[in-house]
Amino acid sequence: MKHALIIGLSVLTLSATTATAIADRGDHRGHDRQAHAEERFDRMAEQLSLTDAQQQAIRDIYAEQRQAMAQVHAETRSKIASVLDSEQKDAMAALQSERRERWQQHAERRNERSEKPRRGRARTEG
DSSP states (O other), X not given: OHHHHHHHHHHHHHHHHHHHHHHHOOSHHHHHHHHHHHHHHHHHHHHTTOOHHHHHHHHHHHHHHHHHHHHHHHHHHHHHHHHSOHHXXXXXXXXXXXXXXXXXXXXXXXXXXXXXXXXXXXXXOO
């Protein structure tokens, strides 16, 4: 039972910290994510021949959904915290910290790889 609780909390913690890390991230990949989202939106707007008013309405819907998801994540973290005792809360905080650290190391390695020129190809600035 204790093992299942730890696994369950780990999964919930991972999903919450991953969502937070993605939302809070300001690194290069985060900018790419935003650029890709804009490209997808622009493509959709063009393919559907959306008016400026429709584009703004859809952007408002996306913003509302992001805000709602952030609220759901915060409520989930709060509900989980209300179930845990102080020792478990400390352990959860330690797990979150470790995951953030691993996530940051992973992002740094990924950025280092993307900065290295690929063999046989010249990198161009865009």
